[in-house]
Amino acid sequence: MMKKSRLGRNLDMLLSGQPFEDLVQTAKPHKEELRHLPIEWLQAGRYQPRREFAKEALEDLANSIRTQGIINPIVVRLIGDNRYEIIAGERRWRAAQLAKLNEVPVLIKVISDETALAISLIENIQRQDLNPLEEAEGIQRLINEFKLTHQEIATTLGRSRTTITNLLRLLSLAPQVKLLLQQGQLEMGHARALLSLSSNLQIQAAEKIVKNKLSVREAERLVQNGTFINAEIVIPLKIDADVQQLERKLSETLGAKVYFKQNAKGKGQLIIHYNSLEELDGILSHMN
Template identity: 40%
Template sequence: MAKATKKQALGRGLSALLKDPDHDIKSAEDKNADKLVGHIVELELTSIEVNPFQPRTSFNEESLRELASSIKELGVIQPITVRKLDFNKFQLVSGERRFRASKLIGLETIPAYIRIANDQESLEMALVENIQRQDLDPIEISLSYQRLIDEINLTQEQLSERVGKNRSTIANYLRLLKLDPIVQTGMRDGFLSMGHGRALINIEDPQMQLDIYERILERSLSVRDTEKLVRELNGDDAAKPAKKAKALPTEFKKGIREFSDYLGAKVDIKVAGKGKGKLIIPFNSEEDYNRIKKLIQGES
């Protein structure tokens, strides 16, 4: 009980620092700045404005309602981050979904980390934080990478270090921005995967890109089917006669059936010669992967 009382008193003390116009904290060098900056403070939602540098422009309403329901039940578990603009005036750096969801259920305050940063630092923090999210589409990630390069003047190597991704991965995302805008929209709306997009990049003619895009939608083409179609249209397969697949020995065919029955997956075996080969076990989801893993490890 004493611990809870002490925590509440600390909260009141931090809030008091924000309500004193005669000693307003405007920089990290100001008196008491160290007591405020980097700490969690309950801020009034009305004192916070959204970040104009926010790279995300659309928010799924159903997802917001689900988050709002969770916040109503459990509270805001992860504080938002804001930067101080003026007396009792703040701007979001990260956490706009939590901010919107809190407003949706009528909360008056929200826990927040306070930072003092200039516009460039704010943009970089917002972009890097946004890139780390798991629910971004490939085009959103590509645009965020491009903004970091253009507006923060980062090289791909520097960007790689900032976001913790391989340079080749970043380059692959950036190449998606060369796709026709209609194809990019299809990726943002979830009609195409990044794999489809990477295959279409190899088609330079924009109209042909759109023609293939329509075929993908009409025929529900997989990434592999799309790659094959692109190779055919580019003439890459013409000079490469198809290799005739070797017939599998009877013992391997039997093994495929036994593995498939046991694992509940369509197992395949590729034989290279001299007794070497590959056993291929596909899975449809993370849950399916964990199921197969337990079977292989002999777990119940």
């Protein structure tokens, strides 16, 4: 396992909260070289946390590259004869391939494995198009490799410590739920609402959320009420004046709190609350 000290000055800069670009620029500045290289000499970085690249976004970037070229060079390091590993800028490299470029501008760095890992992880975590799980996995790798605290990572990435902690909690989701999150069928808010459940119940609730296209607020109520367990999903009615008046009349008549709920198919429930058996007896007597 890597130790913090092995990154030396570069990790000190990382922990100081300075932008990631400064880390790239100060990695052995006296041994860097700006060149144009054949695109086939480059290969994806081994420390890339991103598993998926959205095709539509790559096409958009490729169109931009066709008209404007690559403005920021791809950061690479030499790993063999005519073989360069990408440290930062893999999306630009993939888009350049779609744009049918023969060569790409690169900034060649001489950096250690540890520094390459730090740069690659932070560069990708700071991208807005990473899905929450990819972010969480990248953050966890920073913790594992460099023994960083949640606060140190938060400072480096310009996030709150709470945000970092909440992202890491996503790693405890059931595998099926993680897949739904990766595919964009669940939002992070949905996933957070499921964290208090066991794996089996997470899967049941997630399937109901996706099937019924629930909002995050509706998902939170679903989990809180437990209505997804072998039952129809119950969604509170949008209460209009007539419904409110009916609820008030029933509450006054029965001497208990009453409200209506319905599911996405229009089926509903009349909910009557009581706090004791004596109160229930009173409600039943009113009904008789």
